[in-house]
Amino acid sequence: MSTSSNLINKAVEHLSKFPGIGQKSALRMALHLLKKTESDTIELSQALLTMRTEIKFCRQCYNISDAELCNVCTSPSKDESTVCVVKDFQDVIAIENTGQYNGHFHVLGGLISPVDGIGPSDIKIPELLQRADTGAIKEAILALSSTLEGDTTEYYIAKKLREKGIHVTTLSKGISVGGELEYADEMSLARSIRNRTNL
Amino acid sequence: MSTSSNLINKAVEHLSKFPGIGQKSALRMALHLLKKTESDTIELSQALLTMRTEIKFCRQCYNISDAELCNVCTSPSKDESTVCVVKDFQDVIAIENTGQYNGHFHVLGGLISPVDGIGPSDIKIPELLQRADTGAIKEAILALSSTLEGDTTEYYIAKKLREKGIHVTTLSKGISVGGELEYADEMSLARSIRNRTNL
Numbered sequence: 001m002s003t004s005s006n007l008i009n010k011a012v013e014h015l016s017k018f019p020g021i022g023q024k025s026a027l028r029m030a031l032h033l034l035k036k037t038e039s040d041t042i043e044l045s046q047a048l049l050t051m052r053t054e055i056k057f058c059r060q061c062y063n064i065s066d067a068e069l070c071n072v073c074t075s076p077s078k079d080e081s082t083v084c085v086v087k088d089f090q091d092v093i094a095i096e097n098t099g100q101y102n103g104h105f106h107v108l109g110g111l112i113s114p115v116d117g118i119g120p121s122d123i124k125i126p127e128l129l130q131r132a133d134t135g136a137i138k139e140a141i142l143a144l145s146s147t148l149e150g151d152t153t154e155y156y157i158a159k160k161l162r163e164k165g166i167h168v169t170t171l172s173k174g175i176s177v178g179g180e181l182e183y184a185d186e187m188s189l190a191r192s193i194r195n196r197t198n199l
Numbered sequence: 200m201s202t203s204s205n206l207i208n209k210a211v212e213h214l215s216k217f218p219g220i221g222q223k224s225a226l227r228m229a230l231h232l233l234k235k236t237e238s239d240t241i242e243l244s245q246a247l248l249t250m251r252t253e254i255k256f257c258r259q260c261y262n263i264s265d266a267e268l269c270n271v272c273t274s275p276s277k278d279e280s281t282v283c284v285v286k287d288f289q290d291v292i293a294i295e296n297t298g299q300y301n302g303h304f305h306v307l308g309g310l311i312s313p314v315d316g317i318g319p320s321d322i323k324i325p326e327l328l329q330r331a332d333t334g335a336i337k338e339a340i341l342a343l344s345s346t347l348e349g350d351t352t353e354y355y356i357a358k359k360l361r362e363k364g365i366h367v368t369t370l371s372k373g374i375s376v377g378g379e380l381e382y383a384d385e386m387s388l389a390r391s392i393r394n395r396t397n398l
Contacts, residue, residue, distance in 0.1 A: 003292050004270035005263055011250040014243040018228045029217045031289055034250055041251035044213040045244035051210040052232055052240035064204055064233065071203035090230055093202050097324065 003027070008034075010103065060123050060131070064089045064106040070094075072105055081104045081138040085128065085148070085157060087111055091143060103141075111149035112156055120156055128157065132164045139167045146173060146187075202212065202226070209235075259330070259397055261306040261323050263288045269296075271304055278302045280337040284356060285329065286310055286349070289381040290342060297389035302340070310348035311355055319355055327356065331363045338366045344380050357398045368395040 003009055008030050015026035033041045057063070058070035061083075065071070072078055072092070082103030086092055092105050109125040120126070131137060140161050144150035158168045174192030175184040184192075202208055207229050214225035232240045256262070257269035260282075264270070271277055271291070281302030285291055291304050309322040319325070330336060339360050343349035357367045370398035380388075 005254065005265050006264050007250040007254055008263070011246045014246045017239075017243075019231055020224065020227070025219065027292070028219070030247075030250065031292075032218055033247060034254060034288075038251055040216075041247055044216075045248045047210045047213045047238055048229075048232060049244045051206040051229065052237055055204065055206055055233060057225065064207070066204050066206050089233075093226070093230075096203065 061105045062109060063092050063105055077102070080136055082141065083128075083131070083139070084141045084143050085138050086143050087145065087153075093142065101105070103139075106140075108153070111144065111147075112153040113149045114152075123153075125157060125160075129160055129164070132166055133159055137166055139169060142168065142170045144170075253297060260304045261326070262291050262304055276301070279335055281340065282327075282330070282336050282338070283340045283342050285342050286352075286380065287345065293341065293381055293383065293385075293388060294392065297385050297392060299389040299392045302338075305339075309350070310343065310346075311352040312348045313351075322352075324356060324359075328359055328363070331360055331365055336365055338368060340392070341367065341369045341398065342380065342392075343369075353398070361398075367398045369398050371396050 003012075008027070011030045011033075012026040015021060015029050016023050018026075021029070033044075054066070056065050056068065057111070058073055058074045059068055060063040061070060063070045063072065067074075067090065073080075079102055083106050083180070084095060084101060084103055085106045085108065086095070087108055087110065089107055092107060095101050095105075106124065106128050108123045108125065108128070110118055112118060112120055112125075132140075140157070142154045142157060144154050153172060158170075161168050172195065173188065174195060175181065175188055207226070210229045210232075211222065211225040214228050215222050216218060217225075220228070232243075247293075253265070255266065257264040257272055258267055259272045260269060261347050262269045264269065266273075278301055282305050283294060283300060283302055284305045284307065285294070286307050286309065288306055290308060294300050294304075305323065305327050307322045307324065308328070309317055310318060311319055311322070311324075327339075333338075339356070341353045341356060343353050353369060357369075360367050370391040383391075
């Protein structure tokens with residue numbers, strides 16, 4: 001799927017590095033730019049460059065941010081006594097988009113993984129414990145993946161935060177809302193039976 | 200699907216202008232860039248900008264080109280006595296990728312469309328007739344979409360070229376009637392070039 005133009009081939013090569021974008025989609029994207037005005041491409045390139053070079057990490061919660069402190073940390077309407085602990089900034093976006101959570105966040109930037117040599121101090125756990133020491137946090141919601149690394153990290157953080165008298169909760173696990181029971185995986189189904197709730 | 204970062208939102212807004220890229224895919228692309236190094240984004244932006252600003256139109260066939268003459272027109276292995284007449288540079292890429300055609304091209308840059316006020320001299324038909332006058336063209340393959348505009352353009356060009364003693368052929372109707380050329384699969388397109396019929 002190469003063209004006679006090296007300029008286009010180079011653009012396609014870079015565009016096809018995006019997840020889920022194959023050679024054919026990348027070519028369609030490149031040709032789309034050629035059909036639009038030059039200023040459209042200039043604006044796109046500028047937006048991507050500005051985003052990549054100017055983005056910062058919030059010095060309180062380590063979420064990606066346009067300023068020193070992120071929009072969540074500076075928002076007066078957010079409940080700062082509740083902190084949701086997540087692995088990645090993607091998780092912050094996902095949780096914010098549910099519209100069901102009105103507290104602060106803490107982005108770990110990874111999970112404890114002894115196999116990969118990642119210990120508690122390699123991710124933002126010491127910073128979380130420091131935040132806890134200020135006495136501002138009443139509840140910590142551990143929203144980590146249900147994997148070996150997620151469970152290990154959850155266990156470690158829960159233990160440390162409980163020692164500081166902080167109420168620790170985790171996301172409820174079970175079958176997905178709106179999903180067919182027969183397609184649910186056995187682990188989730190087993191867990192949803194074990195953790196069944198009163199009607 | 201907006202985030203707390205205006206920098207990201209701006210990038211997502213531009214990325215979602217690509218055909219087939221929605222808000223969610225655009226966000227995934229933006230976050231992908233944030234996880235890669237700054238130089239990756241710089242290289243991507245540069246490749247898009249360079250492509251858009253440095254691309255030229257071949258002065259012989261009006262295909263997109265890196266130089267004054269495109270790679271097809273300068274290639275010594277291509278048969279210059281056969282010219283494939285197409286609407287768009289996308290069609291050149293599609294036909295080149297079949298590997299079944301070894302001649303030159305002529306990109307019209309549009310089709311005759313009385314409804315839209317587009318006449319023969321609004322597209323590169325006079326330039327095609329000039330090329331024919333040099334006596335270098337023996338066969339012209341009209342590879343236009345099977346639409347009203349495509350058929351009108353085909354009829355007009357065939358008439359003019361036949362007057363100059365040029366053998367005029369058209370793609371065999373292996374391509375679906377009413378479909379756009381750039382979306383035809385390579386097998387059908389290859390077949391329609393091999394089985395081209397006299398007009």
